[in-house]
Amino acid sequence: MREVAALAGVSLKTVSRVVNREPGVSSELVRKVERAATQLDFRPNLTAANLRRAGQRTATIGLVLEDVSNPFFAAILRGVEEVAVQRGVAVFAASLDEDQNQEQQIIEELLSRRVDGLILAPTALEQGYLANEMRSGLALAFVDRAPRGVDGDVIVTDNRGATENAVRHLIGMGHHRIAFIGGVAALPTAEDRYDGYLDAMMAAQVKVPADYVVRDVRTVQQAERIVTALMQSANPPTAIFTAQNLISMGAVRALRSLGVERSVAQIGYDDFELADVLNPGVTVVAQDPRRIGRLAAEALFARIADAGRATATTVVPSELIKRGSGEIPPPRER
Amino acid sequence: MREVAALAGVSLKTVSRVVNREPGVSSELVRKVERAATQLDFRPNLTAANLRRAGQRTATIGLVLEDVSNPFFAAILRGVEEVAVQRGVAVFAASLDEDQNQEQQIIEELLSRRVDGLILAPTALEQGYLANEMRSGLALAFVDRAPRGVDGDVIVTDNRGATENAVRHLIGMGHHRIAFIGGVAALPTAEDRYDGYLDAMMAAQVKVPADYVVRDVRTVQQAERIVTALMQSANPPTAIFTAQNLISMGAVRALRSLGVERSVAQIGYDDFELADVLNPGVTVVAQDPRRIGRLAAEALFARIADAGRATATTVVPSELIKRGSGEIPPPRER
DNA sequence: TTGAAAGCGCTAACAC
DNA sequence: GTGTTAGCGCTTTCAA
Numbered sequence: 110m111r112e113v114a115a116l117a118g119v120s121l122k123t124v125s126r127v128v129n130r131e132p133g134v135s136s137e138l139v140r141k142v143e144r145a146a147t148q149l150d151f152r153p154n155l156t157a158a159n160l161r162r163a164g165q166r167t168a169t170i171g172l173v174l175e176d177v178s179n180p181f182f183a184a185i186l187r188g189v190e191e192v193a194v195q196r197g198v199a200v201f202a203a204s205l206d207e208d209q210n211q212e213q214q215i216i217e218e219l220l221s222r223r224v225d226g227l228i229l230a231p232t233a234l235e236q237g238y239l240a241n242e243m244r245s246g247l248a249l250a251f252v253d254r255a256p257r258g259v260d261g262d263v264i265v266t267d268n269r270g271a272t273e274n275a276v277r278h279l280i281g282m283g284h285h286r287i288a289f290i291g292g293v294a295a296l297p298t299a300e301d302r303y304d305g306y307l308d309a310m311m312a313a314q315v316k317v318p319a320d321y322v323v324r325d326v327r328t329v330q331q332a333e334r335i336v337t338a339l340m341q342s343a344n345p346p347t348a349i350f351t352a353q354n355l356i357s358m359g360a361v362r363a364l365r366s367l368g369v370e371r372s373v374a375q376i377g378y379d380d381f382e383l384a385d386v387l388n389p390g391v392t393v394v395a396q397d398p399r400r401i402g403r404l405a406a407e408a409l410f411a412r413i414a415d416a417g418r419a420t421a422t423t424v425v426p427s428e429l430i431k432r433g434s435g436e437i438p439p440p441r442e443r
Numbered sequence: 444m445r446e447v448a449a450l451a452g453v454s455l456k457t458v459s460r461v462v463n464r465e466p467g468v469s470s471e472l473v474r475k476v477e478r479a480a481t482q483l484d485f486r487p488n489l490t491a492a493n494l495r496r497a498g499q500r501t502a503t504i505g506l507v508l509e510d511v512s513n514p515f516f517a518a519i520l521r522g523v524e525e526v527a528v529q530r531g532v533a534v535f536a537a538s539l540d541e542d543q544n545q546e547q548q549i550i551e552e553l554l555s556r557r558v559d560g561l562i563l564a565p566t567a568l569e570q571g572y573l574a575n576e577m578r579s580g581l582a583l584a585f586v587d588r589a590p591r592g593v594d595g596d597v598i599v600t601d602n603r604g605a606t607e608n609a610v611r612h613l614i615g616m617g618h619h620r621i622a623f624i625g626g627v628a629a630l631p632t633a634e635d636r637y638d639g640y641l642d643a644m645m646a647a648q649v650k651v652p653a654d655y656v657v658r659d660v661r662t663v664q665q666a667e668r669i670v671t672a673l674m675q676s677a678n679p680p681t682a683i684f685t686a687q688n689l690i691s692m693g694a695v696r697a698l699r700s701l702g703v704e705r706s707v708a709q710i711g712y713d714d715f716e717l718a719d720v721l722n723p724g725v726t727v728v729a730q731d732p733r734r735i736g737r738l739a740a741e742a743l744f745a746r747i748a749d750a751g752r753a754t755a756t757t758v759v760p761s762e763l764i765k766r767g768s769g770e771i772p773p774p775r776e777r
Numbered sequence: 778t779t780g781a782a783a784g785c786g787c788t789a790a791c792a793c
Numbered sequence: 794g795t796g797t798t799a800g801c802g803c804t805t806t807c808a809a
């Protein structure tokens with residue numbers, strides 16, 4: 110910028126005014142400065158500008174997720190990007206991998222870069238370590254799962270209600286032997302879905318054998334093994350509720366390789382690509398993750414603009430999409 | 444940081460030394476400073492530090508893709524993150540959407556933030572506008588597609604060869620009537636795959652009717668319509684090569700809803716989730732996008748470290764995975 | 778309408 | 794070992 114000023118024969122401040130389109134510069138100088146800037150390939154350094162600028166905003170936000178390559182999270186990122194780009198805000202994306210403990214460390218990294226706000230899909234058990242930051246003005250929004258130990262805007266689906274509804278649908282088809290295969294049990298999402306399952310089962314006064322509930326499943330392969338074992342057990346279920354997209358895919362594999370996909374009912378939480386093309390199509394509880402991302406970003410920007418506003422929890426409805434697998438009746442009792 | 448210095452009763456520079464773990468500070472002062480830092484919830488401002496630090500590095504890179512929510516690109520992002528996080532580098536993720544013209548604008552945004560480097564899956568026709576930046580030291584790497592009008596490290600798969608190989612496989616099964624459904628024709632990837640198709644067809648002296656080639660297909664829905672129409676035409680193909688993952692999924696839908704998935708052969712470029720669970724499984728040319736992301740990030744960091752090194756093109760092999768759909772023979776000639 | 782001086786939070790270079 | 798001074802690239806404040 111100094112060079113531009115020298116070449117244009119004006120002061121630093123005048124260049125700054127032109128670059129930022131501040132009013133009150135004669136059009137002649139504007140032209141001169143612009144010419145010099147082009148000639149020197151000048152590009153303002155946002156980083157330096159923000160250092161001095163009011164509020165110290167960096168026009169960046171961070172998005173911390175479990176794994177961007179999971180389509181569910183990828184769609185959230187997409188939604189966040191969509192609203193961020195409109196505001197000229199850049200998005201740092203970070204995946205946490207298996208290592209839950211990374212959460213805090215990665216967040217520190219982003220805070221060192223002075224992001225204006227953070228959108229977080231919490232994986233650690235507790236987010237109390239963020240309380241300090243929030244007090245000192247960090248804007249925060251949570252997606253998919255409510256945080257623990259700290260307050261903030263939350264965008265979630267109605268995990269419990271939607272699951273209850275789906276399991277009730279299975280019960281309505283005549284099923285009593287309904288298994289539940291869930292994800293990392295420590296996550297609120299997983300817990301809520303499990304509670305929804307129990308709600309439906311208890312409301313219908315259906316007993317839940319201990320071996321019909323498997324939790325803490327993390328991968329497609331693990332889900333496949335578990336469902337395979339379950340179906341080969343002495344008293345296999347007639348229907349399965351799979352509480353997460355990777356688990357659903359694992360179950361799909363298992364049922365198909367056992368050749369029982371037409372006789373065992375399945376409903377999954379989260380939609381996945383090609384679920385409707387399979388035969389039978391897989392009935393799912395579908396969320397709208399891109400919308401969740403958009404809403405989270407909007408909540409975050411609202412909070413950045415007004416740190417004092419009350420926190421809110423937004424529940425995005427999810428929809429039971431019936432494609433066949435959830436509508437398979439149980440075999441006749443003998 | 445000034446406050447920490449004041450509270451600890453030392454100079455600014457000593458605090459800086461402690462924070463950056465520079466040697467040569469008495470352990471007593473280290474303790475004092477650390478206590479003061481904790482007490483004040485001090486977190487160093489990386490942004491300010493980098494402004495002054497040698498080389499003006501920001502320890503951030505940008506990744507500009509067509510659409511993160513496409514699993515192929517999401518996996519690339521994941522690979523990039525993986526190597527970036529090891530180096531304490533944060534990754535800006537940006538999707539371009541349909542709007543190709545955004546490419547330049549989004550890149551400008553990132554350059555204003557002084558990213559140390561950029562990984563780009565080019566969508567614009569030409570990247571000549573980057574030549575200036577490169578000359579002034581911007582590190583650049585390209586994934587999936589080679590750039591035009593500018594030189595740089597490129598990580599791609601052997602689109603042409605792998606496609607030729609796949610089409611040859613279909614020909615080897617006895618097919619002559621092989622359709623090619625391709626993506627945005629302006630992209631080098633799409634062109635290379637088309638050329639590979641032509642290579643194989645010409646080598647086998649097989650004629651290619653004009654209506655067997657459809658290019659510029661952008662969405663799953665569009666692919667589905669096109670394949671449906673093609674199969675209902677007077678002279679339908681006996682095999683289809685689908686040159687991109689979204690197109691493959693569209694074709695899968697079309698063939699299945701026509702009920703011809705067991706009689707029409709299909710090979711797709713890019714693997715996709717559940718391709719192996721379908722019946723028949725979908726034969727694909729599988730890339731390893733996560734590896735592509737890792738390699739691109741490594742190339743980028745190498746270039747950041749040494750701007751003078753020669754640019755290289757890395758061709759990541761891709762693999763023909765035979766799952767059944769590509770091994771369907773043509774119906775007997777009458 | 779334009780510019781000079783101070784300073785954002787930090788580190789480089791050099792003193793002590 | 795520790796501190797001082799200057800300055801990264803820009804904006805703010807205030808004076809001209």
